[in-house]
């Protein structure tokens with residue numbers, strides 16, 4: 001049986017690869033492909049996962065190398081997303097850096113992300129944003145400054161941004177939309193990674209939700225529309241197998257929902273191709 005009997009370029013919008021702790025780029029891409037997946041959008045992993053803490057440039061260079069490997073050695077198309085995970089800032093503080101010092105280090109790294117997008121080595125800035133765990137008010141102030149700095153860079157080069165934040169409901173979507181207005185970046189270029197089914201404009205205020213692809217979330221979402229992306233947030237970390245969805249989830253879910261008529265073919269094309277090409281300003285040629 002052919003895993004993907006359709007022509008749909010099934011895309012996982014947020015999937016990690018990690019040869020230090022997991023299966024690595026080629027093996028992960030092959031299992032994704034064998035389940036029917038075609039396109040992987042791969043944000044870099046944080047610096048502590050490869051034992052060079054705070055080497056942010058290396059984190060980005062590694063993910064670019066991995067996407068190049070996937071493109072050269074497998075049938076999957078891979079694109080890198082480069083940024084500095086918000087937990088890096090918390091760790092800089094814990095390591096004794098002042099807020100100002102930490103902010104400067106992250107700004108330098110984000111400037112490098114921008115260069116990589118300009119050089120077409122990455123297609124977006126991310127994941128950036130705010131930690132998913134509680135932080136002190138002073139740190140929050142700086143995390144917000146960092147997030148806005150990253151969004152401003154993206155706006156300057158007409159790039160998309162993948163946002164990693166605390167659990168987001170209408171309230172936070174509204175806040176991010178007002179930041180987008182302030183910076184004058186197109187709202188759909190702000191992608192809320194790890195999102196619930198916030199599909200309607202009165203729920204996401206024009207941002208792009210990238211949905212955690214479990215059955216319930218996608219089922220709820222598609223009843224309201226198809227203006228969303230699908231992702232797993234697969235970590236490729238063998239010590240944390242149950243932390244997130246596996247690498248086959250997006251293709252499996254998509255093909256299953258197509259068979260059951262929960263997705264129309266038009267929905268699947270919109271989610272996996274139309275939305276992706278529009279938001280990232282890329283052509284999948286698939």
Ligand SMILES: [Zn+2]
Pocket residue numbers: 014016043127233
């Ligand atoms: Zn992630």
